[in-house]
Amino acid sequence: MALRITVIGTGYLGATHAAAMAELGFEVLGLDVVPEKIEMLSAGRVPMYEPGLEELLHKHVEGLPGSTGRLRFTMDYEEVGAFGDVHFVCTNTPQKHGEYACDMSYVNSAFASLAPHLKSDALVVGKSTVPVGSAARLKQLLADQAPEGVELAWNPEFLREGFAVQDTLHPDRLVAGVESERAEKILREVYATPIAEGAPFVVTDFPTAELVKTAANSFLATKLSFINAMAEVCEAADGDVVKLAEAIGYDERIGAKYLRAGIGFGGGCLPKDIRAFMARAGELGADQALTFLREVDSINMRRRGHMVELAREALGDAGFLGKRVAVLGATFKPDSDDVRDSPALNVAGQIHLQGGQVTVYDPKGMANARRVFPTLGYADSALDAVRGADIVLHLTEWREFRDLDPAELGGVVAQRLILDGRNALDSATWREAGWTFRAMGRPKA
Numbered sequence: 001m002a003l004r005i006t007v008i009g010t011g012y013l014g015a016t017h018a019a020a021m022a023e024l025g026f027e028v029l030g031l032d033v034v035p036e037k038i039e040m041l042s043a044g045r046v047p048m049y050e051p052g053l054e055e056l057l058h059k060h061v062e063g064l065p066g067s068t069g070r071l072r073f074t075m076d077y078e079e080v081g082a083f084g085d086v087h088f089v090c091t092n093t094p095q096k097h098g099e100y101a102c103d104m105s106y107v108n109s110a111f112a113s114l115a116p117h118l119k120s121d122a123l124v125v126g127k128s129t130v131p132v133g134s135a136a137r138l139k140q141l142l143a144d145q146a147p148e149g150v151e152l153a154w155n156p157e158f159l160r161e162g163f164a165v166q167d168t169l170h171p172d173r174l175v176a177g178v179e180s181e182r183a184e185k186i187l188r189e190v191y192a193t194p195i196a197e198g199a200p201f202v203v204t205d206f207p208t209a210e211l212v213k214t215a216a217n218s219f220l221a222t223k224l225s226f227i228n229a230m231a232e233v234c235e236a237a238d239g240d241v242v243k244l245a246e247a248i249g250y251d252e253r254i255g256a257k258y259l260r261a262g263i264g265f266g267g268g269c270l271p272k273d274i275r276a277f278m279a280r281a282g283e284l285g286a287d288q289a290l291t292f293l294r295e296v297d298s299i300n301m302r303r304r305g306h307m308v309e310l311a312r313e314a315l316g317d318a319g320f321l322g323k324r325v326a327v328l329g330a331t332f333k334p335d336s337d338d339v340r341d342s343p344a345l346n347v348a349g350q351i352h353l354q355g356g357q358v359t360v361y362d363p364k365g366m367a368n369a370r371r372v373f374p375t376l377g378y379a380d381s382a383l384d385a386v387r388g389a390d391i392v393l394h395l396t397e398w399r400e401f402r403d404l405d406p407a408e409l410g411g412v413v414a415q416r417l418i419l420d421g422r423n424a425l426d427s428a429t430w431r432e433a434g435w436t437f438r439a440m441g442r443p444k445a
């Protein structure tokens with residue numbers, strides 16, 4: 001009989017995973033502890049913005065017209081335990097308040113709630129990003145609290161927000177931390193379609209599976225901070241970091257991706273993951289191995305302050321006082337509504353606190369941004385945001401912003417002054433339309 005799948009925690013990762021599993025042909029039951037999420041998902045609505053996800057829900061959520069009916073949602077752990085053969089745990093693992101370490105309470109709670117209800121041949125699969133050693137501990141929790149025979153596997157997730165559906169259905173690799181052939185066989189069955197498409201399937205032990213995820217994120221963070229460090233040097237030496245990135249990116253050993261200098265990385269993953277990694281390495285006595293991540297983090301965090309400084313400098317002596325500042329972008333990256341640890345909002349907030357009159361516009365992140373920073377001004381379009389502005393800051397590289405007409409915007413601002421915090425706009429077009437255009441790590445020209 002076909003495997004029945006459950007997904008515990010239906011946030012950015014879990015909601016996508018649940019819908020993707022239904023798309024792959026499985027019967028799926030998703031569980032969350034937030035009633036509003038379950039209501040929305042059950043009605044085929046996505047509690048966040050993720051391209052293609054709503055369509056997938058409509059295609060599969062039980063009770064919707066024309067759906068396959070393979071996907072439904074609940075808040076009942078007993079129902080989930082009775083239903084599932086394979087349970088994916090996708091709960092959040094945020095940074096602990098006041099320290100670098102990972103807060104495992106949501107994962108612990110999900111495991112503890114699930115364990116007593118499991119069938120004896122169930123496979124529990126951890127997907128959340130966790131400190132190395134967590135799987136060994138959770139295996140013990142299952143041994144203590146679940147029926148005999150229940151097994152654990154660790155299957156970290158590499159999806160990118162904004163491409164989550166595509167990445168889940170067509171992953172560039174799958175990692176399976178397993179302790180038995182049976183667990184491996186079950187995961188191979190779950191992922192039979194992407195494996196048949198050619199996705200590499202890497203089988204490891206628990207600690208390696210956990211480490212693959214944090215190592216991958218640490219590498220990406222390091223690459224971004226590397227190019228941002230080069231941007232600092234370019235600014236000091238009057239060089240151009242965009243040209244530099246292009247030139248070094250042609251070297252296949254380096255690669256052109258993840259080499260765009262700007263206001264740095266943010267979001268619900270990279271910053272907290274590298275910090276949790278450092279904290280865990282410290283516990284393991286391997287802290288020296290990761291001291292470089294402290295520098296990666298601090299290069300990244302000072303980009304935000306640097307952007308504020310560049311804006312103040314561009315505005316002249318009076319700084320932000322009484323000045324209207326238009327901020328284009330609130331989310332931590334384009335094609336998402338996620339504002340968790342968003343550099344764009346951080347910059348907007350700092351300028352607001354320094355007396356600037358900030359107006360933010362973002363194509364999808366407005367509701368979340370308003371919740372996090374209710375005191376900022378908000379506009380319903382880029383044109384409205386820049387109306388009367390003394391300076392425009394481009395802080396999230398949405399396509400909509402790349403397509404803006406500098407002449408049209410130039411007609412409504414108080415001053416044609418723009419700072420590109422993402423090195424994503426075409427400087428020549430803006431300058432031709434009479435704008436003073438500045439960007440991070442590039443000559444003033």
Ligand SMILES: NC(=O)c1ccc[n+]([C@@H]2O[C@H](COP(=O)([O-])OP(=O)(O)OC[C@H]3O[C@@H](n4cnc5c(N)ncnc54)[C@H](O)[C@@H]3O)[C@@H](O)[C@H]2O)c1
Nearest residue numbers: 009010011012013032033091092093106109110128129157
């Ligand atoms: N978002 C991403 O792009 C991404 C990518 C790869 C890995 N991850 C990792 O996946 C995990 C989840 O991330 P996310 O961005 O989806 O977080 P999220 O906050 O969007 O979703 C987590 C969900 O879990 C639910 N939850 C919390 N406690 C629960 C419990 N005890 N039982 C059931 N549900 C519970 C929450 O209500 C929420 O809906 C994290 O470990 C993250 O690091 C995320």
